[in-house]
Amino acid sequence: MSRARVRWNGARVSAELRQAAARGALLGAEHVLGASRQRVPINEGTLERSGSTSVDEQTLTAAVSYDTPYATRVHEDMTARHSPGRSAKYLESVLPETAAEVQALIAAQIRRALRG
Template identity: 65%
Template sequence: MSHTPRARVRFNGEQVLGRAREGALRGLLLGAEHLLAASRSEVPIDEGTLERSGATSVDDANLVAAVSYDTPYARRVHEDMSARHSPGRKAKFLEDPAHREAGTVGEIIAAQVRRSLRG
């Protein structure tokens, strides 16, 4: 008589999803901070107010992160392609890094989800 090997697997789906969500939230925050740092290196500088106004936020309920600059003129400076700026500083200081760093931000989020699932 041969015995068929048996295994019992217990899957706690809610716990796994909770850990994955925690990792995703941490990844979103770290990814947003990465993008903020990249964009700050391109923000036009006059007095530094625009650069200092940069901030990150994470919407826990919807798993969405944002990077924003909060001055009355941030949008105008971002969109004015005809303005002259110091070397390395430019319009589209958030949009361009967002496109360029999208892959890295995705990797940051994925790494945090993987890390949370190992714990």
């Protein structure tokens, strides 16, 4: 009869998977940001350049934001005219379109952590 000894490092594994999920969420947020930058109405480019991403590792929540005083107004004004390919709802409209890619980015980071 052979013996095997197993050491379970559950806390370490959980921490590494959480970090991997946070990395994946950040990559996903950056993907959404890139897609939304393709739709941001452009006058001088200030709004487009103000886009940023962040991740809260505790809650595994990612955010994409645009930081100008008029970002919300431009996003919500459905009556404004914009250049072709640019539109209001420049952030909201890309979320459903990029959901599969975001999920794949998160999954890839978790798979990578499980292999390591």
